[in-house]
Amino acid sequence: MSVEAQPGAHERPYSVRHEITQGALLILPAGLGMIPIGIAFGLLVVQSGLPWWMAPALSFFAYAGSLELLLITLITSLTPLVTIAAASFFVNFRHVFYAFNFPLKVVKNPFLKFYAMYSLTDEIFAVTVANPKGWTQPRVISAGAVLQICWVGGGLIGVLLSSFIPFQIRGLSFALCALFITLTLDACRTKQEIPSLLLGAAAFGLALLLLPSQPIFAAMIGFVATLAARYTIAVRLTRPLPAEMESDDAA
Incomplete structure (x- = not known):
């Protein structure tokens, strides 16, 4: 059915x-x-x-x-x-x-x-x-x-x-x-996921050093913050420049 x-x-x-x-x-x-x-x-x-x-x-x-x-x-x-x-x-x-x-x-x-x-x-x-x-x-x-x-x-x-x-x-x-x-x-099957894996490992390593009593919680907060920063940087790098946008509109 x-x-x-x-x-x-x-x-x-x-x-x-x-x-x-x-x-x-x-x-x-x-x-x-x-x-x-x-x-x-x-x-x-x-x-x-x-x-x-x-x-x-x-x-x-x-x-x-x-x-x-x-x-x-x-x-x-x-x-x-x-x-x-x-x-x-x-x-x-x-x-x-x-x-x-x-x-x-x-x-x-x-x-x-x-x-x-x-x-x-x-x-x-x-x-x-x-x-x-x-x-x-x-x-x-x-x-x-x-x-x-x-x-x-x-x-x-x-x-x-x-x-x-x-x-x-x-x-x-x-x-x-x-x-x-x-x-x-x-x-993490592709090379595109390697940066996320490295960021997660770095966040956990820093959490163990800075907050050893609650490393998982601290690592999650740090990992999310680094992912947000990575996403923001990626968006800015892929965003077209104003000159390019004007040329596209003219075309």
Whole structure:
């Protein structure tokens, strides 16, 4: 069944089923990568002494892989709620900047728009940056849903496997960091992205020196500032000179 969207005369009609499939296919590589990380998360929950249901509960109410792994440490160490709230804010503050390039404007339904914001993670952002064109409402929603299913499913598999593993496994929390490195390399396939990669590395290096207590937050602020400066310089360099504009008008 095909449903034609007519938001404007310049847009072509699309099949909802086709767009859902395309969204699932675009996010599937990242989703498959999330399954083993979800397994590590589920194992970490049980091996930290928390009840098994904490894995799916955190995956629904605090849907952010890096934050969920951090919350395990904070919960098991009986960290005060104020500290947990502050840590959650700083860890997820980067999502504010993601919204500038995320194709949220194509989602018109209010409920689906809320889910699109809720399901905005590092992985789906990296996929939309690597594939900036062609996003529609069904494609965005299906991509977010498939990614969350893979993450929650991986966590449940990890919880199940924990009952068959009698010993502690070290280094499980590093799995998510490894995925971030892979996503970064995947988003920097061309030479045009090398300056952004270097600016990000420089911002993080300066953040470690100037604000070692909150390096991620400081690095994000510095990275956004350098990207804004780079964009401004690029616009000025490509802007035609007044003499050139007058010659074009005369022609």
